[in-house]
Amino acid sequence: MLKIDDLDKKLYGYHLAKIYGPYNQTYEAREIIVLYYSDKVKRTLSYPKYLMERKLGRLLEQNETVDHIDEASINNNIENLQILSREDNIRKSQSKYGNIDCLVCNKSFKQKYSYSKYCSNKCRYKARELGLH
Numbered sequence: 001m002l003k004i005d006d007l008d009k010k011l012y013g014y015h016l017a018k019i020y021g022p023y024n025q026t027y028e029a030r031e032i033i034v035l036y037y038s039d040k041v042k043r044t045l046s047y048p049k050y051l052m053e054r055k056l057g058r059l060l061e062q063n064e065t066v067d068h069i070d071e072a073s074i075n076n077n078i079e080n081l082q083i084l085s086r087e088d089n090i091r092k093s094q095s096k097y098g099n100i101d102c103l104v105c106n107k108s109f110k111q112k113y114s115y116s117k118y119c120s121n122k123c124r125y126k127a128r129e130l131g132l133h
């Protein structure tokens with residue numbers, strides 16, 4: 001559980017009760033944190049977004065997204081995070097990587113991130129079962 005400080009209170013509300021996380025939901029997914037306003041009311045937030053909002057001391061605008069500079073969505077070092085507009089973020093992820101063969105099923109697929117090795121979540125889970133990484 002993260003400790004709530006004055007900046008959290010300013011950004012996310014004075015009635016914030018606690019913050020849990022960060023959690024990693026699935027392999028390659030962004031980490032998340034959970035803000036609790038009470039035992040029953042909670043909100044899920046992207047951890048990189050939370051880190052960036054704390055760094056800037058303000059909430060992100062509608063068109064601002066947090067980009068991982070090295071494309072590794074698990075590397076949440078603040079030095080690795082930058083703000084991109086939604087359009088620029090989409091452009092960046094579309095342009096960069098080519099096709100490779102899935103390590104599990106051998107199908108050729110377009111890489112979304114430099115570290116993607118599997119064509120689908122199904123193959124990703126299969127790889128985990130097989131002990132590949």
Ligand SMILES: [Zn+2]
Nearest residue numbers: 102105119123
């Ligand atoms: Zn596959």
